[in-house]
Amino acid sequence: MARSFLPTRPGRGPFAPDFWRSPLRGPRFTSVLGVVLLTGVTLVFVTGLLSYAAYNPGLAPVNDKTPGKGILGFYLFPWPTDPPWLYRLTQGVHVTLGLVLVPVLLAKLWSVVPRLFTLPPARSLTHALERISLLLLVGGALFEFTTGILNIQLDYVFPGSFYPLHFYGAWVFFGAFLAHVALKAPVAFRNLRRMREGTGERPDDLVAPRPGPPTVSRRGALGLVGGGSLLLFATSAGRSFDGPLRATAVLTPHGGPEPGGGPAGFQINKTAAYAGIRAAETTEEAWRLTVTGPAGTVRLSRAGLLGMPLHSAALPIACVEGWSTSDQWWRGVRLRDLAALAGHDDPVDVYVESLQRHGAFRRGALRANQVADPRSLLALYVNGEELTADHGYPARIIVPAAPGVLNTKWVARLTFGDL
Structure with missing residues (x-):
């Protein structure tokens, strides 16, 4: 007997199967985005941990603003001084890639949003654990990307220090991410293999039972997501360079006020006036x-x-x-x-x-x-x-x-x- 992916009771609003009608949603669309995030988020997480190590968290309480790291600090090591551009590379990759992944993340969340409204909420213990990991994944992703973007903009509207908030949030997010990967990666790769082979799409709870008329193809939607990522890259990566390229970073601060020319004509973050220097x-x-x-x-x-x-x-x-x-x-x-x-x-x-x-x-x-x-x-x-x-x-x-x-x-x- 074929398995039904519809809820056991109809539900209303977003809980109703007919509420989600986009013909774009499906395992293949979600799998492509998931594989991109698998690589990208892992690299963002690793470079983020390196950034934390570079900040010398072992020198508490001077640099370290993160109390009670416990086992989360297992990887920390004295940050090297060679090559001299090491932090420029790792942090540039961390921030730029984080921005570039924003359209991919939003598209992935859009593609799986019906699963947040399935009924019943848990069909088994395994399903309940999967739902919990999904909630932690979505919440952690939104928290990490939001606080990271606010930090780039020098806009500290969140309570407390950025370092412990982003550090703890990263571990919660990545833990849920690993759990989700363990559960979904085999399915995602099978879906991608079926795409290469040209076989049909299997039944899935993301596929609308009565889809509406398409306004764009799935390939076009993926192109739109990729174009958004390229646009973010083009309008942010320039802040890692001097000269004309820095002016292309229109979506991110260039590192404080414009420095002017001459020997001191390079970027700063805080002026003497801001720091209260007399x-x-x-x-x-x-x-x-x-x-x-x-x-x-x-x-x-x-x-x-x-x-x-x-x-x-x-x-x-x-x-x-x-x-x-x-x-x-x-x-x-x-x-x-x-x-x-x-x-x-x-x-x-x-x-x-x-x-x-x-x-x-x-x-x-x-x-x-x-x-x-x-x-x-x-x-x-x-x-x-x-x-x-x-x-x-x-x-x-x-x-x-x-x-x-x-x-x-x-x-x-x-x-x-x-x-």
């Missing part, structure tokens, strides 16, 4: 860098820092929002030389404090391997000129492959040692 406290007479370690406390003026050996490094800046700059030439004092001045023969972790008054990143920390890298600098110059106020004058941190939030600007204090 010009009077950054003058040569007023500003001092406090360096603390086993040797005691040393206070250095900018002239004192200029009297130390200076070194140069060509490094990009890449931020969690996905934007980045190309390499800039930085010049300043190596962090490992400042660690030695503080009394550490070998580089150690460092706690960095800024003059910044407003915003979430007034303090940060770097691991010993980052301090040890000869390209890690307390920068005083960029591209042959003194730092501007918006780029962190009198001094800022610049570290290869580190997220932009750890390249602290307007540095006031460095504390070397166990954190």
Whole structure:
């Protein structure tokens, strides 16, 4: 006897079989979208975990805003400094691919929405578990993509810190995603095989029992979804580049206000005015860098820092929002030389404090391997000129492959040692 995919009672509104009449819905359409999401979401999840590791969550409570990770932190490791463009790549892929997948995700949710209204709600324990995983999957996907897009737009309307919300949400979403894949992937691949073989579509609860007239073919609908993804790519990926391409990123912030020209003409996220930096406290007479370690406390003026050996490094800046700059030439004092001045023969972790008054990143920390890298600098110059106020004058941190939030600007204090 053929299996019936209709509910055991008629229902009304969206619970009625005749309510969903689109002839596009069916296992093949859903399977194509599902396979795209299988690859894309997995890559977004992995690069998101790498972004979290790059933020040094092990340096609690300085960088780590996520309490009680427990077993969720099993994969964390000291973030490397090579290649210097590593974070620029991983975070650029994470954010850009996340945006590109939005049309695919919305189309997939549209294609399976009748399953959210099937009656009875659970026909068996297995079916009940499947429904629960589906609800977690849909809720988790909407939460992760929404908070991620808001973060890209620098629009923090959600309660609490973005990092723990996005971190916990990612694990809930991906757990439900894996459960859904385990249940549906074999069916999806069978459907795709039937498409290649040209065989007919099997009965399925997504197929409308009495479909309405078609307004577009399934191939056309998939083309529309793909076109939407390409449009999002074309209007967002440019923020990872300098020059004319950045102007194409019309749907995403370019990384703060327009930088203008000259040696300092590259993107920033927050201006000195936004951070509450007063010009009077950054003058040569007023500003001092406090360096603390086993040797005691040393206070250095900018002239004192200029009297130390200076070194140069060509490094990009890449931020969690996905934007980045190309390499800039930085010049300043190596962090490992400042660690030695503080009394550490070998580089150690460092706690960095800024003059910044407003915003979430007034303090940060770097691991010993980052301090040890000869390209890690307390920068005083960029591209042959003194730092501007918006780029962190009198001094800022610049570290290869580190997220932009750890390249602290307007540095006031460095504390070397166990954190």
